[in-house]
Amino acid sequence: MTPLSGYLLVSALLFCIGLAGALTRRNAIMVLIGIELMLNAANLNFIAFWRFSEHPETQTGLMFALFSIAIAAAEAAVGLALIITIYRHFRTANVDKVEEMKG
């Protein structure tokens, strides 16, 4: 049986890959994908901690993961809709070209 730290490390790795992607990719959709990865990493953490907790029968971790999946779905839908609108307006989906709000 894999110990908890194994899952936590995988989760941390996924999170950091997502973070790296979000930090480096120019395309907004890729940034969003990175954020999705980070969210999923967090979900993995929830499930792992639930499985290894002392009272798994309370199912709190599962609940949190379920709700987080639902929120992620909503976030993806709205985020992608925003990106499409940005694309229509600026004719590009590259975030570094969208900088009208700079000081």
Add this chain to the structure above:
Amino acid sequence: MTLPFAIIAGLTVGSAIAAMSLRNMVHCALSLVLTFAGLAGLYLQLNAEFVGFTQILVYVGAVSILIVFAILLTRSTDPKDEPATVTPWVGIAVAVGAFLTMALAVVSSPVGKRVAAPAPEVSVKTLGQKLMTDYVLPLEVMALLLTAAMLGAVIIAMKDKEGQR
């Protein structure tokens, strides 16, 4: 560490790296799907069947479709030879830093050594009952959020009518 875990974890992490580093965005999205599926496998490893299959249904079935649609709808007009990334070394450095700190925290913490108790008896029935009793408020809020998100997405992405702008 067991063999299935190693395989699934390797697949997940590998496909995640591919998803973030490939140049063709459709390939990225497909790799991402593989990551999602791998994560679902990890959930199954953790005896969270319901969440695992939900993950497949939502991410593989819906979110990934959304993403590929978005990719096709925003085909870039930028020149081909432009770099796909912006100042990559700074971002990667930050990410590696983050991973090192987290790994340090995980490895040094006693919690990480914990070994799982025997698989808990999780029935979907109790999950549903909990959703309808203890978690009914979050559930309702979630329903509202999803409805709002759906409407919002439709309105945002709707084409402007002729002469409105």
Add this chain to the structure above:
Amino acid sequence: MSWILQNLWLIPVLPLLAAGISALLKRPNRSLAAGLAIGSMGASFLLSCMAFAETLGKHGAASRQFHNFDWFALGDTVVRLGWVLDPLTAAMVVMITFVGSLIFIFSVGYMSHDENFTRFFCFLSLFAAAMLGLIIANNLLLLFMCWELVGLASYLLIGFWFHKPSAAAAAKKAFITTRIGDVFFFLGIVWLYSETGTLLFYTEDHTGCLEQAALAKMVAHTTIGGLAASSAIGLLLFCGAIGKSGQLPLHVWLPDAMEGPTPVSALIHAATMVAAGVFLVARVYPLMELQQAGVSEPIPLTAVTWIGALTAIFGALVAVSQTDIKRILAYSTVSQLGYMMMGLGIGGVAVGMFHLLTHAFFKALLFLGSGSIIHGCHEEQDIRRMGGIKKYMPVTFATYAIGMMALSGVPLVFCGFWSKDEILHAAWLYQPSKIPFFLGLGGAFLTAFYMTRQMCFVFAGKYRGHARESMADSHDSHPAVHEAGHGHAHDPHESPAVMTLPLQILAACTVLLTLVSTPLWPWLPEYLVAQAAHFDAAKLFNAGTLTLLVVSGVVVAGGIGLGWWFYGLLPAEKPDETDPLEQQFPEQFAWSRGKFFVDELYAATFVKWNARLGELCHDLDRRVLDLLVSLVGWATTGCAHVAKLFDEFVVNKLFDAGCTEVRRGAEAASELQSGQIHQYLRSIGLALVLFVFILAVGCNK
């Protein structure tokens, strides 16, 4: 407890549902709305028949059943509502649902050209629901609620053609006039509650406000002017009845209410709603007949008698000279309602309610007949422009004649004769005074007279409507009607079967009702007071009854004969001829034509005073209150000027200085705001690393 008692509430609720559903319908769903209304009324009629069957064969106290339930509780006080099933209720619901169904069916034909057909049936159903609720209520509060709902429905229906200013005004008048009576009615209710602590009529433990204990308590309590509480409450409740039933001081709304569609006049202002006042008096009769110590007669009943008798003769006098076919019937209704009140006052529940039931049938018949005539004569309501319609509309003529004879009291085969005779009989036996009897007799004579006059004008002679055709249809009452009909010759025509069939049924009922109402076998009157009827020939052939029969027969014959002599022998030739009666008695006729100038009197007194008061209040508002407000306003402006100076020289200076600093700072900070998401994300990532690091190190210590 029987099934029908348990489910008596269904009788009003079915039409209410129909009203609710048809309120949501769109305009073109005409047949659905009509079907709903008629269907619900039919179902209610069946239920009413079941209720009626339930009360058959029960006598005395056993005939009254009721069902009470808790409505809501406020602290210790529990407000209870309920419904009661006794012969009074049963007879009324059967009458209302039966007549109502026929009138609904008639309306399908009469309103067929109206664009607001759906709304009409919605209102009609609402009215029927409220009226039925009023009848079955076992609680004065519930009765009052339905009473007000009935008033509202009446308002809506009178003003149905609200684009006609006269209809809108009539609706308003009806609403406000009845409200005057209702204020007193409500006072009576409140007083009754404070006296007895309950508004239920009957309860299981005999504590209801119409039962022995409460009545004894009320009669023992003397208030202002030596009046017992029971008498005072009775008088107040009667005020409500005066307003609703168009009794003398408050009768002015009823003739004006004829502006509404004719089925409405038939249903509301002849058969049912105006009878609500009579029904109210009958319902609270135990309270009304309480005899106060030291007075020979019950005070409320005396008032009922006198007001009823005066109204009876007054209405008849005015009806003699009117020219609008519906107005004649309206004043006739006022007069007949007076009869009912008089019957209640001197003869008890059976006498008054008996006349109410028979009157409902033949007056509905008359109104529907007039509707058919109006419909046939292309919306003409003036009897001087009719004439000779007998040959155009034979069915309407035959049924109308039956109604007319029943109303006039033609002896033996018409129920109207027997019910009116009961009242006169009771009046003859009335101890304190014989005046009501003679007033009633005079009313009977006049009734026969004016009905004959109307019949002669409408049906005899030759048609005089063509004179008006040359003029443009300037006073066409509702525009959507008969647009197609303008092409063909403008002779009157018989109405469709959907309108004549209800007429025939009602005419048949008017005759058939006689079978159960003669003194030979007075089943209906006895049923109303829950007593067994016996076949008793002696009752008819004793001297007093027989004499009275002959007398009233002679009076009626005299009235009809005189009417025929005046109007029938030489039918009018032209619409604008002078009335034969006017030639004989010009002065008296003018009084009658002017409805004794009650409206003008009210306009000159109450309405004017009210307007004056309003003007006074307006002046007070403008001169005094406005001045105060202006003063406050000026003071505020002055303060504001001072504040402005302070603002300009102190606050603004400081603020400007602050702003300059803030802007300088913001300019520096805006450099951070590069607009590059990656930069922001990077900062977040770094912060995250920092926090996790601190957390990890901190936790491991």
Add this chain to the structure above:
Amino acid sequence: MAEFFQAIDQFPVTLKHWLMSQLQGFVPEWALPLVSAVLSISPILAVFPLLFALTTVVERKGLGRIQNRIGPNRVGIPLTNIRLAGFGQFIADGIKSLIKEDVVPRAADKVVHFLAPIALLIPVLLTYSVLPFGRNMVPLDLPQTGLLFFFAVGASTELSVFMAGWSSRNKYSLLGAMRAIAQMVSYEIPLILSSLTVVMMAGTLSLAGIVESQAEVRFGFLHGWHLFTPWGFVGFCLFLTAAAAEANRTPFDLPEAESEIIAGYFTEYSGFKFAIFFLAEYLGLFAMCGLGITLFLGGWLPPFKFLGFIPSWCWFLGKLVALILLFIWLRGTLPRLRTDQLMGFAWKFLLPMTLINLLVAALWHLSGGSVPLAVRWVVGCALLAVPYWLLGRGFEAKVGKREYRFAN
């Protein structure tokens, strides 16, 4: 006698147990579960592709009859004169597709182009793992998440379609893929919602459990299939409609409408890959039918109790064949929809109807025990018929009368 029938009924199960006990000695300990799985899977892999092969012939012949043609009638057993009324056609077709040249467009994304048919076939085959084919015959019994597994795996086929369409670098392929995805996403909602009624009534997501929940016998002879209730009947109709759309069957076959976009997302596939697509399509249809049978038609239960002696897997297969024939009949009868009609139908008709059906099922469940059956039937039917009428009317009004400009 009864034991004999039971033996036939449980024959596949006993056969597997016997084989396992025989292999106990030869196979190493760690490989035993693997062998067991292979033994469970192999009948599925044998039966259903064969059924697919036969279905292709039956479909062609059936469509031929409907269109007043004869259909394939030549190929029989090779090297003989026995024609078998053309039922050997599938063998010839199979050989042809195996030896055909595999053409891949130059511009295509080779890897994805190669992976797409595999990625389509795998989830389709996976769905079979939770279907109960007979009593005690569920390859993978997931007592908590059976149905969810089915839908989760089924949902992932959309991605394979996208892969195929996108990687071909062909307008028609991409159009077909987009159509298919939009259609599958839209119809998945009514599909799941109509299945939810059954889950609500049975109180379990396990497919075997759902079949067991219909085993209750009514009136002494009738099994309580969910089809025999107002919500069940309507649910089944909705399910079938959505399933037809999910499997891209006529009248919902826009993604591969030959007359418009050649062959849709597999325009650029040939040879064996094309055959795999074809196989996957049909296997997906069979799986959907199997799910419908399990949910509404009592799975492996007979309709009448006295028919219980016939083996349970025969019942399942019989119902499956009946449904397949129904789909063939529909294909030969109904015309294809327009895209806007297709979407409008899913969102404006199927979705509200499934929601109302869900409500009716809940009412049915709650009124159980206290309200007489006849009243429940009448109320249930009324609650379903009225919205059906209203929705259908609104839909008709929207579609309007078509004018055939060029036909007149």
